[in-house]
Amino acid sequence: MTAAPSDTLRERVPVRAWWHLPLWPDPWWPTVAIGTVVLGGLAAFLAPLGGVDVSRLNGLGLISVLPVMSLLGITAVAVAFSVGLCLPRAYPAVLGGTLAGIVICLNAVTVFTEPEPRFPTSYQIAGFVEYISRTGHSAPGLDAYFSWPGFFGTVAFLQRVTGNHDLIPVLRWWPVTIDMACLVPLYLIMRNLRASWRAKWLAAFLFEVGNWVGQDYFSPQSFNYLLYLVFLAILLTWFGLRPLAAPAAPRAEPETGYGIVSWWRSSFSMLVPGEIEPRPSSPAQRAMLLAILLGIFVTSTTSHQLTPFNMIAACLGLVAVRRCTITGLPVLLAVIVTGWVSFAAAGFWSGHLSALFGDLGNLSGNLNSSVTGRITGTAQHRHVLDVRTAYAVIFLLLAAGGLVRRRRRVTDDRVLITLMCMPFLAFATQSYGGEIALRVYLFVLPAAAVLAAYLFFPATRDEGGGRPWRYFLPVAACAVTLVIAFFVARYGNEAFEQTPPGELAAFNYLYAHDQAGVRLLWLSPDPAVDDTPEMPWEYRDIEKIDFIPELAPRHPGSLADLVATLRAAGPGSYLISTTTQEDYLSQEASYPVGWGGEFRARMAATRGVRTVFANPDAVIYTLDWPPGTPVRRPIPGAAGPASPPAPWTAAGLAVLGLLLLVLTAREFIRVCLGAPRLLIRPLTLASLPLLVAFIGVVIMRFVVIS
Amino acid sequence: MRCMPMTPQRWLACAVIAAGLIGVGLALAGSSSPLRAPLVMLALAAGPAMAVAGLLRGLDTPARIFAACAAMIVINVLVAEIMLAAGAWSPDGGLVAVVVITALLGVVQLPPVRSMASRHAPKWRAAVRLERR
16 A cells, blocks of 8 residues: 555545544543443442541541442542553543542542531631621731731632622632642643653642642632642743753663663763753743733732742742743742732731741751651551651652653653752741641642652653553552542541531621620640641631630649639630540540540539530530629730831832832843843843842841831 | 624623623622622633733643633732732722723734734834844
8 A cells, every 4th residue: 555645645534523523532432431430439439428427537537437438439430540541542531530530539528528618727717808808908917817918808809799708618619629720730830741641640640649738728828839830830831941952852762771880871961851842932922921920929929928939949940950041030039029028028027037037947856846746646646647657758759769760761850850859948948837848748749749650651752552551550559549548648637627517606606796805715735836726716707706725634624724714814705615626635635535525524513614605516615703893805916007117118118119120121021032131231230239228128127127 | 994703712702701791790789699709700700811811822722721810810819919908998999900901901902903013013123133233
């Protein structure tokens, strides 16, 4: 048979009917088979969830009450996804649908098992939104969160223009929505990588399954994690550096063994870049994209305290490894975030400098408090911590393995290595208490997920032949293990992170009686450190209820101190005890089993103590006050923005404005006009004295205000 | 002026704009209609995104939609943030601000403005080339 010219061939292709569109590909049976298994698995997972009783959780959390049927269902879905990865060609609709199903199962399971949205802090965030929605201003004096009000302000704005709806459904569906949304920038990021479709789909799966950290509740940081990925996607897609002298096609060399000599040689020989070249774009498009990039960064700066630093670190790393063309961007970003912290968030740091920078450089201290600080509590609950640690370690090991396999294919994945390493800087610099390890893991995750996927599928392009089925067993085993372990790692604290309806009712009772202000005592295992109650707190009227942590007596009978404190607090003071807080005390702080029940019984029997509200989930006590007891009003924090001294503010703002103008102009000229020296050099020179002056202003403000 | 041919995409855009404007009207009138929330969200989400997508002609479709959505988030958050920082909190004012920004982004894409820009573009390019030398 002779080869026909390509145009002749094209003419002969008949017009395809709709059932032959890519959504319904040839051969049709893999789609139908995998689709059936996935739908069956989803049904098996979701159907029995209605009968789950979340009040009977033990120290392992949600998995202790999940029906076996549900676990079998999700296992079937994970296996089906692995099968989809090993087919000779990609079926995007099937893989995408399966992945979406998995994300729903993992992140929306509590929507079906619990009557109210989970996680105490999400209620607190809703309280900040409610405050802005009601008063029309933020209040940095009331809470440090208000120094970064972008997220609260936006939600309050949307809430008001859509007709003042309740936020409870938003709280409930937020995690699964934001986790789905994160897949979009991840897809854009992965489009720039030289990798097979199998690696990319597996990476998306690992990214979702690895995200057990639980930072995706309704909060500024979950929104900012999405912004972080968007930032990376724009940077890598349009501003990644054109690699110098890249070979046109990846080398088809055989894998060269593990010997030191070959490793050495491969390190210094010409590696093939792990990224494809930047997409072509016109100067106007690049200007527009840079504006969006800066907008994303400013959005993040105004709404979260940690994420902008991660963005700067990632950008700096990419510039350093020559994979970012906007070389002046890190300086511009640093000036933006410093300006915000110095001028707009003054209420946060004035008076707290030692708390902020005290841990700077205290690497081992931060590591220890992150890793070991939380390891107390019941033996059963400690398994959850073991699973989490193992999860993180396994992920990093898989990523390292993937890196080695890619290296043997002489591929240079410096972008992924950079993105994986830069978040670790936070250990050395940020003062964020015991949570920093979780956050570092979260920001390592996108790059680590891709590298871990390379361990199974290291190919640099879509290969036609090969034997993908030999990877089926390892991939399926890994997928199933990680999915099941996810439920332990993510929902291991569910006994005290859930919100029973009775607790919400208790708080609604308080909100109905807080016109004159309320002091609310709650039971903490260590009031000096542990000041976040496990209850739906602060979700309304945040300026009216003062939450005061009090030491929970280890022996539930010794209530004298507690009652004395309540008496000293005066009329309008209450003490609350909730089932979740009691579970927290026993699981995390080793209080005796049955502590809560005995505490409630003893408290009710104490003379002078009056129970004003009680249901199985929560009890509120107060005291019988003799008539004429003077009422001490709770002191609400200062409302409205904190006002720093005037003379420095005006001068400082002028310097900041000029500096931003010069630096922004410099970067726009760089991306639009290809860095003409005649323009760039004067701007660089002009920016230097301004930069020095700005640093001076910032230091001066720190000294004067604090 | 020559009339633009109406492709299905353009009909869809017109429908979205009309629905969004109805939503904005309902919100400004303080209506309690169940249509208010979805239509206002459509106006705040699809409006700026479509306007920015129009400015990003030439990018491939997924990238274009993605960048436009990113811009949409930025516009909404910064409008809310500026209202807070300036002490001028007004949800209705913010809604109008987003609509005005969208309209401005839309106006620069109208055929007269674009033809003017394309007329002046060569001069600009020549100027830059001169400078590089």
